[in-house]
Amino acid sequence: MDVPQYIEANRERFFADLKEWLAIPSISGDPAHHGDVRRSAEWFAAHLRDIGFPTVEVWETAGLPAVFAEWPAADPAAPSVVVYGHHDVQPVEPLGEWETDPFTPLEKGDRLIGRGTSDDKGQVFFHTLGVQANMAASGAPAPPVTVKLLVEGEEESGSLHFPELLRTHRDRLACDAIVISDTSMWSEDVPSMCTGMRGLTEAEVSLYGPESDLHSGSFGGAVPNPLHAMAALLAALHDADGRVTLPGFYDDVLPLTGEERELFARLPFDEAEWLRTAGGSRAPYGEKGFTTLERVWARPTAEINGMWGGHTGPGGKTIVPREAHAKISFRLVAGQDPAKVQESFRTWVQRNTPPGIRADIVTGGAVRACFSPIGSASVQAAKRAMEKAFGQEVLFTREGGSGPEADLADILEAPLVFVGLGLDSDRIHAPNEKAEMPLLLKGAEAAAYLWDEFATALRTA
Amino acid sequence: MDVPQYIEANRERFFADLKEWLAIPSISGDPAHHGDVRRSAEWFAAHLRDIGFPTVEVWETAGLPAVFAEWPAADPAAPSVVVYGHHDVQPVEPLGEWETDPFTPLEKGDRLIGRGTSDDKGQVFFHTLGVQANMAASGAPAPPVTVKLLVEGEEESGSLHFPELLRTHRDRLACDAIVISDTSMWSEDVPSMCTGMRGLTEAEVSLYGPESDLHSGSFGGAVPNPLHAMAALLAALHDADGRVTLPGFYDDVLPLTGEERELFARLPFDEAEWLRTAGGSRAPYGEKGFTTLERVWARPTAEINGMWGGHTGPGGKTIVPREAHAKISFRLVAGQDPAKVQESFRTWVQRNTPPGIRADIVTGGAVRACFSPIGSASVQAAKRAMEKAFGQEVLFTREGGSGPEADLADILEAPLVFVGLGLDSDRIHAPNEKAEMPLLLKGAEAAAYLWDEFATALRTA
Ligand SMILES: [Zn+2]
Ligand SMILES: [Zn+2]
Numbered sequence: 001m002d003v004p005q006y007i008e009a010n011r012e013r014f015f016a017d018l019k020e021w022l023a024i025p026s027i028s029g030d031p032a033h034h035g036d037v038r039r040s041a042e043w044f045a046a047h048l049r050d051i052g053f054p055t056v057e058v059w060e061t062a063g064l065p066a067v068f069a070e071w072p073a074a075d076p077a078a079p080s081v082v083v084y085g086h087h088d089v090q091p092v093e094p095l096g097e098w099e100t101d102p103f104t105p106l107e108k109g110d111r112l113i114g115r116g117t118s119d120d121k122g123q124v125f126f127h128t129l130g131v132q133a134n135m136a137a138s139g140a141p142a143p144p145v146t147v148k149l150l151v152e153g154e155e156e157s158g159s160l161h162f163p164e165l166l167r168t169h170r171d172r173l174a175c176d177a178i179v180i181s182d183t184s185m186w187s188e189d190v191p192s193m194c195t196g197m198r199g200l201t202e203a204e205v206s207l208y209g210p211e212s213d214l215h216s217g218s219f220g221g222a223v224p225n226p227l228h229a230m231a232a233l234l235a236a237l238h239d240a241d242g243r244v245t246l247p248g249f250y251d252d253v254l255p256l257t258g259e260e261r262e263l264f265a266r267l268p269f270d271e272a273e274w275l276r277t278a279g280g281s282r283a284p285y286g287e288k289g290f291t292t293l294e295r296v297w298a299r300p301t302a303e304i305n306g307m308w309g310g311h312t313g314p315g316g317k318t319i320v321p322r323e324a325h326a327k328i329s330f331r332l333v334a335g336q337d338p339a340k341v342q343e344s345f346r347t348w349v350q351r352n353t354p355p356g357i358r359a360d361i362v363t364g365g366a367v368r369a370c371f372s373p374i375g376s377a378s379v380q381a382a383k384r385a386m387e388k389a390f391g392q393e394v395l396f397t398r399e400g401g402s403g404p405e406a407d408l409a410d411i412l413e414a415p416l417v418f419v420g421l422g423l424d425s426d427r428i429h430a431p432n433e434k435a436e437m438p439l440l441l442k443g444a445e446a447a448a449y450l451w452d453e454f455a456t457a458l459r460t461a
Numbered sequence: 462m463d464v465p466q467y468i469e470a471n472r473e474r475f476f477a478d479l480k481e482w483l484a485i486p487s488i489s490g491d492p493a494h495h496g497d498v499r500r501s502a503e504w505f506a507a508h509l510r511d512i513g514f515p516t517v518e519v520w521e522t523a524g525l526p527a528v529f530a531e532w533p534a535a536d537p538a539a540p541s542v543v544v545y546g547h548h549d550v551q552p553v554e555p556l557g558e559w560e561t562d563p564f565t566p567l568e569k570g571d572r573l574i575g576r577g578t579s580d581d582k583g584q585v586f587f588h589t590l591g592v593q594a595n596m597a598a599s600g601a602p603a604p605p606v607t608v609k610l611l612v613e614g615e616e617e618s619g620s621l622h623f624p625e626l627l628r629t630h631r632d633r634l635a636c637d638a639i640v641i642s643d644t645s646m647w648s649e650d651v652p653s654m655c656t657g658m659r660g661l662t663e664a665e666v667s668l669y670g671p672e673s674d675l676h677s678g679s680f681g682g683a684v685p686n687p688l689h690a691m692a693a694l695l696a697a698l699h700d701a702d703g704r705v706t707l708p709g710f711y712d713d714v715l716p717l718t719g720e721e722r723e724l725f726a727r728l729p730f731d732e733a734e735w736l737r738t739a740g741g742s743r744a745p746y747g748e749k750g751f752t753t754l755e756r757v758w759a760r761p762t763a764e765i766n767g768m769w770g771g772h773t774g775p776g777g778k779t780i781v782p783r784e785a786h787a788k789i790s791f792r793l794v795a796g797q798d799p800a801k802v803q804e805s806f807r808t809w810v811q812r813n814t815p816p817g818i819r820a821d822i823v824t825g826g827a828v829r830a831c832f833s834p835i836g837s838a839s840v841q842a843a844k845r846a847m848e849k850a851f852g853q854e855v856l857f858t859r860e861g862g863s864g865p866e867a868d869l870a871d872i873l874e875a876p877l878v879f880v881g882l883g884l885d886s887d888r889i890h891a892p893n894e895k896a897e898m899p900l901l902l903k904g905a906e907a908a909a910y911l912w913d914e915f916a917t918a919l920r921t922a
Binding site: 200202204209210211213214215216217218219220221222223224227228230231233234235236237238275278279280281282284285286287292296299300301304305306307308309310316317318319320322324325326327329331354355356357358364365399400401402 | 673676764863
């Protein structure tokens with residue numbers, strides 16, 4: 001029995017089991033559902049035991065529990081791989097917009113509609129079928145690499161206790177690669193793998209002028225206005241080419257390779273359609289010399305997220321306001337150190353604050369970008385597995401935002417490989433989240449091939 | 462009996478009467494006190510009748526009443542002068558900071574403490590003593606010019622119905638000059654006259670980008686951010702010399718004369734002290750080539766009064782916000798047309814809005830500056846009267862803000878002359894408002910001389 005045959009033979013059981021798991025409303029962001037998150041962990045642990053995982057444990061955190069399971073390879077010298085996903089889900093409001101109860105999964109043609117079908121229970125679940133299919137095809141009692149599943153319960157509420165969990169269990173999570181199954185492909189017709197996610201750091205700037213709001217009749221035009229200073233400061237954060245002006249900002253940026261740009265350019269990108277998804281934005285904008293995809297995936301940014309000061313209520317109030325505030329965040333790419341960007345921003349703000357204005361800067365949040373070079377052994381191995389499952393070339397993408405992936409790479413000190421089969425059209429985090437059932441099965445197939453590819457590639461790497 | 466003798470002989474009666482008027486809490490901004498504003502008008506009208514004004518009327522408006530009184534000159538060819546002031550007062554909160562009940566005036570040395578003592582009942586009241594002193598000194602039964610008092614009841618709440626009142630009674634208010642007694646002098650030791658007030662116009666700008674806030678991970682760096690556009694727009698509103706960049710903004714500005722700059726420069730100005738009064742501002746700032754006093758008195762400005770958009774609450778929120786807003790006001794000087802500035806600003810905003818952003822501009826408020834050249838006959842006549850009262854040279858100032866004065870000049874088509882004897886230290890609009898009693902008597906003396914000076918100057922002018 002080969003992998004596709006095994007999957008075909010077990011598809012009904014697979015979806016029946018998945019639906020049981022999906023029925024547990026494991027909303028980590030809602031304290032009323034924390035008991036359900038725990039039930040979800042226990043259900044999944046029981047299921048992993050049922051299908052034969054020799055080691056299955058529910059790992060407690062200071063918050064909600066994760067599930068750990070390990071199926072060791074027969075050969076003690078075989079590589080180890082951690083598979084990361086999460087079993088908690090997003091809230092479901094507004095309920096009225098759902099076609100079905102979010103926790104009563106509904107099959108509609110090829111689609112399975114319900115909270116968690118794509119993000120992320122469906123994607124985690126295809127690994128259970130994948131590892132079984134691998135062994136069914138090889139006839140061996142164990143996979144050719146040691147497979148360690150780590151499925152957390154707090155991803156949708158910020159993975160607050162995840163780094164601590166990784167540090168606590170660092171030894172047991174030792175591995176040669178980390179497979180992330182919580183991302184999406186370009187489209188159903190264009191299978192692809194993500195190779196990186198941007199990092200993030202944030203800052204809040206406050207500029208102070210007079211001790212109280214001043215009457216602009218008496219003082220306007222003769223004392224510094226903190227709102228003018230803020231406008232000038234933030235306007236100076238980009239040059240005319242849309243480049244960030246912080247000294248040294250681009251020094252450590254790992255440039256895009258010609259190969260990656262070429263592969264990005266082969267993605268069938270419809271800019272007008274993309275602008276529609278971008279809240280009906282009327283025009284693209286950004287750093288000169290880069291395409292829209294390169295800008296969101298592989299270039300760092302400085303973005304003003306909020307700005308306020310002075311009179312913001314109805315009507316006029318002719319004041320020179322006492323203060324101005326802004327929240328700024330920086331998306332970072334491979335090579336950049338969040339702490340260095342924070343420091344550079346602090347210095348830059350102080351240097352660009354005009355006489356008579358005092359600046360306060362509070363920085364926070366420091367997530368490094370994560371990145372897996374296309375040419376690396378683990379990415380190439382996963383690409384072969386994906387191509388075997390899809391029967392066509394697999395392209396590459398990146399993602400603009402970041403989750404707990406950087407922590408995994410940093411703490412476990414292993415390369416990340418993104419094998420995610422969600423779609424942008426899956427409406428994750430929104431009403432009527434769905435997964436394409438054929439894609440979940442493709443995921444199982446790719447996962448089955450992955451262990452053979454890794455067994456070869458990582459051993460010789 | 463000369464003017465000083467008459468004033469000395471009547472000072473006790475003068476302050477006793479003034480205190481009666483001050484005891485009426487004529488707070489126009491507080492509907493609970495609107496009955497008191499009416500009582501204040503009636504009290505003052507009765508007083509004017511008592512001291513012999515042949516015509517005294519309470520003029521109704523759609524809001525609160527004004528008092529009109531006329532004492533015609535004996536000679537029908539004599540000039541007419543309107544004296545403007547107001548009998549309504551500011552609110553008195555916080556009450557706990559007053560040394561006395563705000564409406565139970567307290568004498569403390571030379572000071573009279575109470576709401577309205579300086580702004581503006583005290584200043585209006587010195588004209589009653591002034592006109593009596595004039596006639597006592599001349600022995601004539603009428604002043605040498607026709608004196609028309611116009612004392613409104615809504616100045617502290619925006620003079621909403623004042624233009625309408627002026628238009629309704631335009632014929633009866635016909636005059637050759639308008640004396641404004643609602644301003645202040647440089648200081649007790651440096652008597653001065655105001656020669657102009659800046660005008661004002663306002664605008665609110667809204668910039669719109671995507672239809673909803675976007676996740677900056679997915680879209681940041683590739684779509685226009687309205688907050689960036691707002692910062693760039695407002696930063697571009699001034700050049701490096703602090704000049705407003707709107708095309709044509711300075712074209713119509715009446716330049717300061719060398720004489721006026723010289724006279725301003727003779728005022729004993731302590732910049733460090735001024736910065737302290739400017740809310741502890743840490744440094745002066747403004748248009749290059751002008752002193753602080755010139756900047757606040759005689760140069761136009763563009764001031765950001767408020768700015769907001771995106772996430773302004775606690776914590777971070779990594780969004781590209783859908784919109785940004787700002788409130789801007791322009792202080793205008795003699796020569797500038799508020800409507801022209803509004804139009805120029807609209808055009809400029811639209812031209813400087815980047816692709817992908819839509820701008821909405823709402824303009825409002827259009828108060829022209831008012832200005833009386835130092836060399837004009839009426840200003841010189843008032844200067845002579847002031848110098849006779851003070852026995853020393855009178856210098857010139859201007860004021861940065863504006864009240865209903867421009868409407869008076871526009872609708873009555875007569876020049877303004879500012880004979881105001883308040884002091885910056887009078888704490889008008891604040892707890893413990895006070896007037897220096899010797900200054901109120903000097904005001905009466907100057908007012909007494911004024912009618913003789915005007916009789917000569919305006920007849921021959
Ligand atoms: Zn997810
Ligand atoms: Zn006043």
